[in-house]
């Protein structure tokens with residue numbers, strides 16, 4: 001069997017030689033050719049060359065006239081797709097059909113005659129009724145014996161008397177009643193239909209047909225014809241249509257002013273200005289301007305036309321191919337128009353197809369929306385978790401303050417316990433004086449001439465001593481008060497004074513000099529006065545304990561307050577032995593004590609109280625001996 005002469009007959013030695021030259025790329029190319037040659041080995045060597053088939057397509061109005069242009073485009077594409085032969089498609093346009101007063105056709109006939117003389121086309125396909133009539137009328141002169149497919153012709157316009165055995169008719173049936181019933185079904189309130197139709201002879205023919213066909217609807221609908229108007233005027237009227245009116249787009253090839261409207265520009269202009277929906281029965285107008293309904297579909301007409309053409313080109317006799325007129329395809333609607341005119345989908349006939357539905361946000365941005373939802377959910381979870389945590393913390397804080405207040409109260413009792421002796425002494429003194437003074441006054445009153453001035457002096461002393469005793473009791477009560485943690489604005493110098501007042505008697509009793517040097521300026525802080533007094537009292541008692549325990553010679557506790565920037569400082573220094581170096585880090589730990597009877601809670605509670613006031617507390621040893629405790633609290637702005 002002989003082989004097709006191709007580059008695939010390259011010999012293996014050529015590949016080897018190329019490889020030797022290290023020309024790898026070239027070798028690979030050659031290898032690919034060899035492989036492709038072997039893959040085609042079982043194909044026949046020579047496909048018999050098929051003669052090209054000459055197809056003449058005759059348009060009625062022009063190549064770009066809708067709806068015919070769309071049918072023609074679809075037919076040509078399908079023919080080329082399905083034809084087993086190469087095709088030579090030649091297209092001509094019967095220009096005369098687009099004039100309202102058609103001129104002579106003779107020059108066009110002459111042109112075609114000279115073009116096809118001696119080499120007739122294999123088939124003639126006419127698009128639309130005017131083209132069909134033309135080829136039927138002049139076939140004898142132009143295309144004798146050539147088979148013809150007369151397509152996209154309305155049933156009523158088929159010239160049956162001139163049909164021959166060489167013709168196939170692919171006709172359609174315009175069912176205007178169905179088209180108008182569709183309008184009434186989807187928009188039941190419609191009272192007027194304005195029919196947009198041009199003024200060419202073909203269009204004029206249809207005006208009468210439509211009017212006749214719609215007679216049964218006369219009592220339901222008023223039909224207004226725009227065939228006598230220029231398109232410009234039609235646009236003006238369409239913009240101001242009364243309510244319950246719709247537009248019906250028939251045809252607009254040539255308007256009453258003689259202006260030709262190609263493509264779908266006219267329809268689009270109408271759509272742009274119209275204040276009512278537009279209906280049409282042609283699919284080529286659907287998809288942007290018209291609402292939809294039952295329409296002629298290009299697909300069915302195309303398929304029948306191409307079937308017939310291929311069978312004829314394949315040698316079948318045209319007379320053996322017969323078709324029924326093609327009716328409207330099942331209804332289709334444009335979702336955008338339904339939305340625009342508020343047409344409910346429930347008004348559409350069963351089985352309708354809705355096209356151009358705009359995807360919802362969810363459909364368009366599915367994964368983005370999912371992501372955002374997930375983020376929002378995670379965030380919401382985090383926020384609620386944090387809120388829950390915050391709430392728990394707040395509850396815990398309140399509870400811890402409560403505990404602190406209770407602990408502090410207990411600790412105050414123990415501190416005051418230490419003061420008992422000196423407090424008793426402090427109270428005894430004024431009470432003793434009061435008694436002595438009262439007895440003296442009584443004696444004086446029993447005398448013959450009591451010295452009233454003297455008695456007045458004695459009474460003043462009694463009053464002063466009473467006040468002194470009351471003051472001791474007031475201080476004691478205030479420090480022993482069981483109160484919740486209560487923040488208020490206070491002046492720190494005064495608070496320190498109160499604590500010093502309580503401790504002064506103890507200092508006296510222990511022969512310790514307790515000095516206080518307050519800051520020159522006021523120290524406004526926010527805090528609980530009872531708890532802050534407790535802190536100061538604790539530190540003073542510890543300082544006095546240190547001095548007493550060690551039995552020091554120099555027995556001094558000095559309390560000073562300062563303002564250091566935006567902080568208030570209380571310093572309590574003593575002349576005791578100081579804190580052992582190893583203990584400095586532990587003194588604030590709970591239960592750390594070096595005292596035989598100590599509890600080790602005083603400094604731990606004091607530090608907690610200071611920290612609850614957003615302050616700090618530190619302990620250090622003084623260079624000259626003795627310990628220094630510093631409390632720092634934020635100054636209120």
Ligand code: ADP
Nearest residue numbers: 542543546578593594595598599600602603627
């Ligand atoms: P307690 O007084 O019951 O021991 P504190 O918490 O008040 O409990 O004190 C803890 C320890 O800190 C004391 O036992 C003592 O060792 C040490 N300390 C406190 N203040 C001073 C001070 N001014 N000088 C020396 N040591 C001190």
